[in-house]
Each structure stands twice: as structure tokens, then as C-alpha cells.
Amino acid sequence: MDMYLIAVKPEHQSKGVNGLILAEGVRTSVKYGVRYAETGPELETNTKVISQWKGFEVRQHRRRRCFTIDL
DSSP states (O other): EEOOOOOOOOGTTTTTTTHHHHHHHHHHHHHTTOOEEEOOOOOTOHHHHHHTTTSSSOOOOOOOOOOOOOO
16 A cells, blocks of 8 residues: 655644545555555654554665755
8 A cells, every 4th residue: 555645734733634645544554454664755854744653563664755955
């Protein structure tokens, strides 16, 4: 299963909306026998996003970085 980006309006953040979406996705995945999922890019410093995976077996196998240069 590929897990793409979701966004929650600022006024609805920290109210469990993301948790509800994730829970429904997990419930549906279990129903259809999905055993592995791949997430999209996540900032290494985004602790809110990283913390949502604490209840799962996680393996980081890819890292992306962006660099800038002034021209």
C-alpha cells in the first residue's frame, strides 16, 4: 500500500483528524490482507508525523535531502 500525503487545516490540527484517517486506513488494510505500507517523504524534523508511526514496526530504507545554493 502506498500512503500519500494528507493535509489537515490548521484549525482542525491536534484534534485527532489525522488519527481517524490513519485508523480507517489501517482497518481497511487489515481487512484486505495488506502487510506492508510505504509512506511518502517526511521531514526528519517533523516530530508530529514521525510520532504517528510509533505503534508500527518501522524500517527506514530511504532518505531524501534537498540542498540549496545561492547563485
